[in-house]
Amino acid sequence: MSAYFIAQYKVNDAALYGEYAQGAGATVAASGGELISFDIAAETIEGEAPGPQTVVIKFESVEAAKAWYNSDAYQAVVGKRLAATDGYSVISQSMNMG
Numbered sequence: 001m002s003a004y005f006i007a008q009y010k011v012n013d014a015a016l017y018g019e020y021a022q023g024a025g026a027t028v029a030a031s032g033g034e035l036i037s038f039d040i041a042a043e044t045i046e047g048e049a050p051g052p053q054t055v056v057i058k059f060e061s062v063e064a065a066k067a068w069y070n071s072d073a074y075q076a077v078v079g080k081r082l083a084a085t086d087g088y089s090v091i092s093q094s095m096n097m098g
Helices: 014-030 062-070 072-082
Strands: 003-011 034-039 053-059 085-093
Touching: 003 062, 003 072, 014 034, 014 072, 034 072, 062 072, 062 085, 072 085
Parallel strands: none
Antiparallel strands: 003 053, 003 085, 034 053
């Protein structure tokens, strides 16, 4: 069952975030992930979002998403995103409705 890494945040340090972005992309591809959406100005229509930047990455399973997130390669860069932004991320499974 597919799983999605979804992050939404506000970028506070563009330079540091740029360093993160340069390193993170290759880790997604190496782990079999697919960038579904990258939006720097997502519109919030309910509730209060931490910021307008939204990222959605698809993996083949929750296990694959967690393996990517916990990989040495991603852990080497994720700290830059966490330091450069305010927000949150989740891993969400898709549901088979049929």
